[in-house]
Amino acid sequence: MRFRQFGRTGIEASVVGFGVWTVGTAWWGIKEEAVGIRLLRKAFDLGVTFYDTADTYGNGYGEEILARALKGKRDQLTVATKFGYDIYNAPADRKGQQELAHRWEPNYIRYACEQSLKRLETDRIDIYQMHNPRLDTIRSDDSKAVLESLKGEGKIRAWGATLGPAIHERQREESRACIIEQRMDVLQIIYNLLEQMIGEAAFGPAREHGCGVMARVPHSSGLLEGAYTEETDFSPNDHRFFRVNTDERRREWLTRGLKKVEMISFLTEETGRTLGQAAIQFILAEPSVTSVLPNIYDERHLEEFARAADTPPLSASELEKLRDLYTHDFYLEEASVQG
Numbered sequence: 511m512r513f514r515q516f517g518r519t520g521i522e523a524s525v526v527g528f529g530v531w532t533v534g535t536a537w538w539g540i541k542e543e544a545v546g547i548r549l550l551r552k553a554f555d556l557g558v559t560f561y562d563t564a565d566t567y568g569n570g571y572g573e574e575i576l577a578r579a580l581k582g583k584r585d586q587l588t589v590a591t592k593f594g595y596d597i598y599n600a601p602a603d604r605k606g607q608q609e610l611a612h613r614w615e616p617n618y619i620r621y622a623c624e625q626s627l628k629r630l631e632t633d634r635i636d637i638y639q640m641h642n643p644r645l646d647t648i649r650s651d652d653s654k655a656v657l658e659s660l661k662g663e664g665k666i667r668a669w670g671a672t673l674g675p676a677i678h679e680r681q682r683e684e685s686r687a688c689i690i691e692q693r694m695d696v697l698q699i700i701y702n703l704l705e706q707m708i709g710e711a712a713f714g715p716a717r718e719h720g721c722g723v724m725a726r727v728p729h730s731s732g733l734l735e736g737a738y739t740e741e742t743d744f745s746p747n748d749h750r751f752f753r754v755n756t757d758e759r760r761r762e763w764l765t766r767g768l769k770k771v772e773m774i775s776f777l778t779e780e781t782g783r784t785l786g787q788a789a790i791q792f793i794l795a796e797p798s799v800t801s802v803l804p805n806i807y808d809e810r811h812l813e814e815f816a817r818a819a820d821t822p823p824l825s826a827s828e829l830e831k832l833r834d835l836y837t838h839d840f841y842l843e844e845a846s847v848q849g
Contacts, residue, residue: 511557516722534572670696
């Protein structure tokens with residue numbers, strides 16, 4: 511495992527982190543707590559020290575399971591969590607990843623922080639993130655003031671924002687507002703080899719202003735794990751079902767994605783990397799990225815992804831070839847015309 515610091519904060523993290531949403535919710539098929547605890551502990555044994563959770567994962571469960579799994583190891587961990595969704599007045603019949611109402615009042619932010627501290631069984635949160643805020647919230651001086659106050663009190667060490675829930679054009683402006691206008695310590699974005707839009711807007715300012723970036727969905731919802739085929743299907747309780755199975759337009763995401771994956775086979779040919787590891791190394795080639803958060807839902811993927819940091823970094827020629835492919839949408843339109 512390798513380690514980097516979050517920008518100017520001095521807070522260190524393993525370059526491969528663990529996004530606790532896969533074990534803190536049922537969205538990835540993990541329904542037994544023992545399975546989640548085993549994965550969290552094995553990640554620690556493999557050198558993972560950075561864990562990113564949120565109060566909304568399982569309405570607090572995503573924080574509680576982390577505390578239970580790694581009890582006694584707090585001083586060896588970097589813990590990030592999120593706030594902003596009103597889990598305390600959430601409907602009992604919440605459907606899957608349906609967004610809850612947001613609350614950003616200073617008193618609520620302070621209350622949410624105190625509750626997260628209790629569930630995490632800790633006296634400080636290393637990185638505290640606004641969970642999917644929109645532009646007006648990002649620019650709120652009231653929110654910034656209470657977060658700086660919590661930082662001054664030692665209850666949080668750094669703060670920032672997670673942009674989402676899905677990737678969207680508006681996050682270009684949101685990322686710049688986070689970094690340049692509000693001078694946030696950290697920013698979390700969706701970024702991967704196939705979806706680079708937000709990184710293009712965020713990385714330059716992050717390098718300039720010392721903002722540490724974490725990237726989630728590094729495998730483009732599984733496409734870059736190398737296991738999908740045209741016949742791949744998902745059960746209705748799998749969050750990917752709604753991206754692939756609901757209509758033909760969405761199914762095209764899988765079809766086009768597989769064609770793109772075929773064109774990057776050079777990343778794994780005699781390189782000592784799997785496709786999943788190459789996808790992580792692609793993101794780590796950006797110096798402002800502190801940690802990558804792959805979706806971990808079984809031990810095989812956990813071992814593969816945790817060891818990605820020890821595989822060969824992408825060469826300059828590989829990165830240049832990937833830039834050319836992405837710039838030209840992997841030449842899919844040209845191939846279609848020729849076909």
